[in-house]
Amino acid sequence: MTVLINSETRVVVQGITGREGSFHTKTMLNYGTKIVAGVTPGKGGSIVEGVPVYDSVKEALRRHPEIDTSIVFVPARYASEAVYEAIEAGLNLVVIITEGIPVHESMKFTRYAKLNNTVIVGPNCPGVISPGESKVGIMPGQVFSKGRVGIVSRSGTLTYEIAYAMTKAGIGQSTSIGIGGDPVLGTTFIDALEMFREDDGTDAVVLIGEIGGDMEERAARYIIEERYEKPVVAYIAGRTAPPGKRMGHAGAIISMGVGDAASKIKMLREAGVDVAELPSQIPGLLKKVLKK
Amino acid sequence: MKLYEYEARNLFREQGIPVPEFRVVSTAEEALKAAEEIGGRLVVKAQVLVAGRGKAGGVKLAENPEEAYRYAKQMLGSEIKGELVKKVLISKAVDIDxxxxxxxxxxxxxxxxxxxxxxxxxxxxxxxxxxxxxxxxxxxxxxxxxxxxxxxxxxxxxxxxxxxxxxxxxxxxxxxxxxxxxxxxxxxxxxxxxxxxxxxxxxxxxxxxxxxxxxxxxxxxxGEYVRDLSYYEAEAKKMNFSYVELDGNIGILCNGAGLTMATMDSVYILGGKPANFLDIGGGARADLVERAVSLLLKHPRTEVLFINILGGITRCDEVARGIVEAIKKTGVAKKMVVRLKGTNEEEGRRILEENGIYVLEEMDEAARKAVQLGGAI
Missing domain, CATH: 3.30.470.20 (ATP-grasp fold, B domain)
Incomplete structure (x- = not known):
């Protein structure tokens, strides 16, 4: 089994006619993702990579009632509009790739999604991949391989680096969730840990965190309080980052005394999580915990 | 982006939140005029963005306009925790219970x-x-x-x-x-x-x-977005890169924030010291890579360039072309460690090796090499 997406997932691409949208529609189709429709307001009736385009999510859903998931490539200024549309249409999962959405907007739509039982992944994320089954995202599929370890990460390329190291070491992945680099996110580490806990296809979880906020600390508390059964190994990026500076991601900033790597690493270790010093050490740590 | 105090005060006042009467000035003469207009006891406050200005002498209580003038004159043009004071705020002093x-x-x-x-x-x-x-x-x-x-x-x-x-x-x-x-x-x-x-x-x-x-x-x-950035940070911002100034000698250039941070950390853990953090983001073409590499080639403290690319939407051949162009155009030769992996990796390696730049495949190996070239600190 996998979490969030599998070979049955039917996808609508919002912003399909844009440069990013059309390019990644092609790479997702090549991976085997079942993309059944695209949406760009005003471009209804056109075809992108063989996929029919509609003016609205509602219309796409009328023609393709099997759609359950959306991936959003709409530029930041209009992205919220697309997200509300997907939530209102009743989709189960909305993956937001777009970077640069104002946090006041993401606070509102993540809350609205919760009230409507829609899962949001992102914003500012690489998406979700269940290797060999489906890819709803922009990650290079070839670095991932099918297996039984879940990945949850705030980063894109760093996840590819670690997935590549795992794949080379013969450790495949059930699902890899890129939750995004923004300060406010639809899916948190705890949400992802809960999904992997319920999934009988996942034996262990790799958590890839970074400086900023207290999501890693909260995950550590959750692991202790809930007596999380599956082994978790982690890597935290930014341990040498200066305070007060944004390190690339909108959310990667040590501010008001919160968010440095040391406290995250300390709390995760207290929760029994093995924390790697270098990304390349993750496969070794996994082999150790999976043997037990 | 942090606002100056006077900008924040303006927004408060506009919304009806009570603030003491105040003026913002950029010369001592203007300060005297403003102080006389307001009258009585006054507070002179340096308009800087750094935290802790009070303890650094950036806030003074003046008994009369003349004293306010003297404080304003002292503060204007001085530095508070390294930040130049261009404006001061003259505010009516408030009795506080x-x-x-x-x-x-x-x-x-x-x-x-x-x-x-x-x-x-x-x-x-x-x-x-x-x-x-x-x-x-x-x-x-x-x-x-x-x-x-x-x-x-x-x-x-x-x-x-x-x-x-x-x-x-x-x-x-x-x-x-x-x-x-x-x-x-x-x-x-x-x-x-x-x-x-x-x-x-x-x-x-x-x-x-x-x-x-x-x-x-x-x-x-x-319009004033770049106000609290250094020259290199401002230049990078114009090109839509994320850039942070650090204090070592190894320049870090990668694609993606997480990978850039991990690369910076690896260099540090292996005993080196990063000079900067430069994230070119996803999907950068050769011309953008060229500008990013040029920025680090011109950066005086950067002695070694460590370029670590994991190609997904970023293509390794585009990166390689950008690196070669940057060296040609700037005419600056610095020690360089390049690690390329992913999309169009073979083509990228070929382009670099033709130009005498050797490419590594593993991140740890490349980080070790960069630290060695930078000289352990």
Missing amino acids: RELYLSIIVDRSIGAPVILSSPEGGVDIEELARSKPEKILKIFVDPVVGIREYHAREAARFLDLDEQTLKKAQQIVIDLYKVFEKYSCELAEINPLALTPEGSLVAIDAKIILDDNALYKYPEFS
Whole structure:
């Protein structure tokens, strides 16, 4: 089994006619993702990579009632509009790739999604991949391989680096969730840990965190309080980052005394999580915990 | 982006939050004129963005306009914690009975606005959170619903005021929230909110941090976006790269924030010292890579360039072309370690090797090489 997406997932691409949208529609189709429709307001009736385009999510859903998931490539200024549309249409999962959405907007739509039982992944994320089954995202599929370890990460390329190291070491992945680099996110580490806990296809979880906020600390508390059964190994990026500076991601900033790597690493270790010093050490740590 | 105090005060005043009468000036002569207009006891405040300006001599109480003039003259053109003082704020001094605290923040851990209220203002709120957490009340506001009267009432009541002043405090909470919403703030803070002997409430300091992602909605501020950045940070910003100045000699250039941070950390753990952090983002073409590499080639403290690329949407051949072009155009040769992996990796390696740049495949190996070339510190 996998979490969030599998070979049955039917996808609508919002912003399909844009440069990013059309390019990644092609790479997702090549991976085997079942993309059944695209949406760009005003471009209804056109075809992108063989996929029919509609003016609205509602219309796409009328023609393709099997759609359950959306991936959003709409530029930041209009992205919220697309997200509300997907939530209102009743989709189960909305993956937001777009970077640069104002946090006041993401606070509102993540809350609205919760009230409507829609899962949001992102914003500012690489998406979700269940290797060999489906890819709803922009990650290079070839670095991932099918297996039984879940990945949850705030980063894109760093996840590819670690997935590549795992794949080379013969450790495949059930699902890899890129939750995004923004300060406010639809899916948190705890949400992802809960999904992997319920999934009988996942034996262990790799958590890839970074400086900023207290999501890693909260995950550590959750692991202790809930007596999380599956082994978790982690890597935290930014341990040498200066305070007060944004390190690339909108959310990667040590501010008001919160968010440095040391406290995250300390709390995760207290929760029994093995924390790697270098990304390349993750496969070794996994082999150790999976043997037990 | 952090606003200057006078900008934040303007936003407060515009919303009806009481602030002391003030003027902003950039010369000592203007300061004297402003001080005479306001009259009486005055506070002279250096307009800088660094924290802790009070202790660094950036806030002075003047008994009369002449004294205010002297303080303004001292401050203007001086440096406070390394930041040049270009403007000072001349403000009417307020008699204070008690100092209170109010703020609205974006709380990342719950993804919602939170009102913070404390009867013990005037101190650093982080310090207060450590020493007396029970003196801070946090009120969650549902971002879909927004602030309600009962939120404001609860926040105001915690300030420990009499019935009449309570109503005023309640209105200030509502108005502060309106500023927070209207300008997409990450933080809107009044510290301290002064209670005067006459029972008035006055915001005698003002702090606002705007969300960089929302700046396009506020052209009045976005023009000065690069205000708190160094030259290299500002140059990188123009090209849409993330750049942070560090103090070592190894330049770090990668694609993606997480990988850039991990590369920086690896260099440090292996005994080297990064000079900077440069994230070119996803999908950069050769011309953009060229500009990024050129920036580091020209950076005086950067002796070794460590370029670590994991190609997904970024193509290794585009990166390689950009590197070669940058060296040709700048005419600067620095020691360079390049690691390429992923999309079009073979083509990228071929281009670099033809130009005498050797390419490594593994990140750790490349980091070790970069540290070795930089000389362990």
